[in-house]
Structure formats: structure tokens, C-alpha cells
Amino acid sequence: MTRKQARLDRGICSPSWQSLFHEASVKHLLQHPSDHTPILISLFRGLGVVRGNKPFRFQAAWLSHEGFEGVLKEAWKSDTPLYPLLGQVPSMLSSWNREVFGNLFFKKRNLWARIEGVQRKISQRPLSHLLSLDANLMADLDVVLNQLEILGGKNPEQRLYEMEMEILATII
Helix, strand or coil: CCCCCCCCCCCCCCHHHHHHCCCCEEEECCCCCCCCCCEEEECCCCCCCCCCCCCCCCCHHHHHCCCHHHHHHHHHCCCCCHHHHHHHHHHHHHHHHHHHHCCHHHHHHHHHHHHHHHHHHHHHCCCHHHHHHHHHHHHHHHHHHHHHHHHCCCCHHHHHHHHHHHHHHHHC
16 A cells, blocks of 8 residues: 655635735644644734743853853842742843844844945955954954854854864874
């Protein structure tokens, strides 16, 4: 007996229904443990599977930020008893991460774009303030790249290449 896989789960609507719910969408959910694929029909954009809060995770890259130690000391300086404080500190650190530390991947993209623009201008006319700006942006990029490395932000191919180069260096 040959088993044939085909997606038979579909959502169908009339034009009048579609005009009422023009943002509606159909999403195929994980088929587990059966071989049937459940579908989720969302009537409005942004609604659908409700995800809970992500669990708190300490990021080692925070240690490289000059303001982190102060935030941590301030969080633990409270007169609040230990048990409630254990719930407040992760919340405070998550807010600090969002508002101050920021998204490292976004920072990297932004710095690359700025550096490319400044270096284009330098190639046309190397003014001292542009050279200074380029040096400052490159220093900022080094910090972000180091933080990404701490986070494990290198892609697997890059890590593999670096490991191979280290092995070659020890052989040669």
C-alpha cells in the first residue's frame, strides 16, 4: 500500500464573506500526533495563535555594556523582600534590554549602512570630520560584533570556517 501525502485541509469562503473579513487568513498548524493538519482561521490581522511571554534569559553580552552593572545594582538595592524581587529583576532587565541595550542585529545592519555611506563620501572627498566619524562608527561596530559573538550570533558556517582555520594554523 502506498501512502500519498497531500494537504486536504482548506478554507473556503464566499466573496461576500471575504468582503466582510478582508484581513482573514488561514494558517496550517503543526500536525502532531495525527496525520491531519489542523487549520487556524484568523478573521483579523495580528490575531491567531496566542503566544505566552518568553521565559527570562540572562544574556552574557549585557556584561559588556557600560550601564549594565548600574542597572543590576539598582535592581537589587530595593528594600523589597527577596521573593517579590526575584520576579521584578527579570522584568527590569528585560525592559533595560529593550530600551537601552537594543537589538544587536539591527544595530549591526544600521552601522554597516552608515559606514558604507560615510566611506562613499570619503572616497569623493576625505574630510577630517568624515574620517573621524568613520573611525567612531568602526569602533561601535567592533563592540556590536563582539557582543554578537558572545550571544553566539555567528552563523554555523562562519564558526566552522574559523575552527578549520585554527586547525590548519596548528598543523602548519
